[in-house]
Amino acid sequence: MIDFITGRGLLLLSLRRMYELWVNHSSQIIKQFSILIGLPLEMSNNSDSSLEVFSPAKFPKAMNELSALLEAIAATSIYFKAEIVVSYIKSHSLRIEWIEANPALAKIVTSGLLKTFSLETLFEANRNNKNFLRDVENHISKQLLAG
Structure with missing residues (x-):
């Protein structure tokens, strides 16, 4: 995931890529963690979680x-x-x-x-x-x- 090439531009590119990976896959990571610890995968149909x-x-x-x-x-x-x-x-x-x-x-x-x-x-x-x-x-x- 991380490019080990020196240089400010490449480091910035690597950080941007890591951010894109997190944004694109964070829901899968959270879903797997929720399964692991036994939390429900979805809240109720209420869009406001304070109503849960x-x-x-x-x-x-x-x-x-x-x-x-x-x-x-x-x-x-x-x-x-x-x-x-x-x-x-x-x-x-x-x-x-x-x-x-x-x-x-x-x-x-x-x-x-x-x-x-x-x-x-x-x-x-x-x-x-x-x-x-x-x-x-x-x-x-x-x-x-x-x-």
Whole structure:
């Protein structure tokens, strides 16, 4: 893809070619990545993604990770359980008072032993869709409190 010939004009030509390749094939790259991590390939028929509604059935890999996480933390204290899990998946951050109130859960969640890639990607991919994120957080919280 990259020409290894020196010269400013050829380098510019190479960068232009790389850009053209990205523009022409980016949708295929994104599609393959979406398949890999289990995100839906298309949004709903709404042209405005802020209207997209979270549905657990659309994200089977993320929901499988959530099920495994729920199983792994089932025996931990209820104190700040939803806050710890959602905050860690969303931004890898925890408040000191949460850690002090539920150190066992904080240790499990931050250990890196639990797979949360698809859940984290779900938050990251929708970071500008506040309604969608709220729905995801509510779903995770309900699952945690039900278990």
